[in-house]
Amino acid sequence: MNVYHQLVRQKLKTITPEELVAYSHRYGLAITIKQAQTILDLARTNDINVFDPQERKKWVRELAKITSPEIARKANELFLQFMKKK
Numbered sequence: 001m002n003v004y005h006q007l008v009r010q011k012l013k014t015i016t017p018e019e020l021v022a023y024s025h026r027y028g029l030a031i032t033i034k035q036a037q038t039i040l041d042l043a044r045t046n047d048i049n050v051f052d053p054q055e056r057k058k059w060v061r062e063l064a065k066i067t068s069p070e071i072a073r074k075a076n077e078l079f080l081q082f083m084k085k086k
Contacts, residue, residue: 012040012050020040021036035067035071042062046062050079056076060073060076
């Protein structure tokens with residue numbers, strides 16, 4: 001795992017629900033604090049590698065159950081855009 005991957009994983013472990021909501025609004029995703037907390041709980045308990053397509057796909061399905069299919073789709077698009085910029 002390279003340093004970039006480690007930084008992303010560390011951020012997922014330390015971000016607050018309020019920060020996640022702020023980021024989501026900045027990128028056009030409407031989530032609540034409760035949804036953000038659930039998303040972070042999921043990310044932290046499953047140690048998701050968003051750089052692995054299979055793991056990310058599984059995570060997106062779980063995210064759709066927690067929030068909505070639309071938010072999960074947008075979140076996946078953001079991850080893909082983010083990874084292309086690395």
